[in-house]
Amino acid sequence: MLFSSKKDKFEKYSDPLNEFSNRELKLGEWFLRHELKLKTIGKNTLIVFCVVTVGYSFGYWLYYFGYGYWQDQKMFVQQNLEFENYDNLKSFYRPQNIGFGQINVFNTVSEELYDFSVMVNNPNPRWLVGLTYKYIYSGGETPISKTVVLPGSQRPLTFLGLKTEGYPEGAKLVVLQTEWLKLDSHVLPDVTSFVQERSNFTLANFKYAPISRVNGTPANIITFLLKNNSAYGFWTADFYVVLLSGGEPVGTMYLSLDKFKAGETRPVDLRSFVPGLSVDEAVIYPLINIFDREVYLAV
Structure with missing residues (x-):
């Protein structure tokens, strides 16, 4: 009872200052x-x-x-x-080098004028290439020329009508500048079809008549029909006409047609004053930059 009473008193203790509780x-x-x-x-x-x-x-x-x-x-x-070596992968994203054939020097139109020509091939299906070039030869060079080669196409790279004394020996092509333009796949998903649809020209009814004193013909006469099979007309349609004999090139001529309409067929008459020129076939190569909107006739 004594301890219990002390415990009860302790538990009942109240701080007079109210600073802490029991x-x-x-x-x-x-x-x-x-x-x-x-x-x-x-x-x-x-x-x-x-x-x-x-x-x-x-x-x-x-x-x-x-x-x-x-x-x-x-x-x-x-x-x-x-890990992929991105230096090696660059070759898959950059354009392949263009290829060049054998350089030829012809007398196509006149014995006094020389024509330089080489076949150029652009193997890239999505790359347009612009070339700045000239030909050099022993004792001289041609003026600088510029041209465009369409994706996945080949055509002659020429300088026509150089007047010089004597045959230009040792002719070489010098490419001064190459400019690549990649065509956006979102804008042109099928470049190959785009090029084929707008570069569709055919040559028919080819005829060749050589110079003949007997017949009174002072010039070699090359005639044919050229048809624009595409659905597009062109303000100016420029071409190279490569003359062949036995499958080998013997000359290159330039042809320009104004307002060449879609589906139109034009008669072509070309003349050469080179004696002994033998031609049994002709091939045309369009020079139209079909990626330039300004070349098209209004529909």
Whole structure:
């Protein structure tokens, strides 16, 4: 009864200053009684935590330097082997080099005028190429010329009508500048069809009559019909006419037709004053830049 009475009095104690409650007083008493034990538990917990974490880290570093590091090195080597070399891939995205055939020098229209010609091939189906070039030969050179070669096409690269004394020996082509233009696949998804539809010309009824004193013919006469099979008309349609004999080129002539309408057929009459010129076939090569909107006749 004595202790119970003291306990009841302690629990009924009221702080006259109202700074803390009975419950806070009891918690404070409990803390003071167990302070040493709480410090011991906290210290031991901290020691265990440090031993576990530091020990794990130290063990992992030993594992990494003993095994993991070498595995990383192997992985880096493997990544280099598997990773694409973009320098090598550039060849797939840039245009292929254009190709050139054999250079020929002809007398096509006159014995006094020389024509330089070489076949050029653009193997790139999505690249338009502009060329600035000239021909050089022993003792001289031609004026600088510019032209455009359509994607996936071939045509003569010429300089026609050079007047010089004597045959130009050792003729060589010098390309001064090459300008590439890639055609956007979103604008032109099928460049090949685009080119074929707008470069569709056919030559028919080819005839050749050589110079003949007997018949009173002072010039070689080349005639044929040229048809525009495309659905597009052109303000000016320019062509090279390559003359062949036995399948080999013997001359190149320039042809220009004004207002060549879609579906139209034009008679063509060309003259050459070179004696002994033998021709049994002719091939036409359009020179129209079909990617230039200004070349088309209004529909």
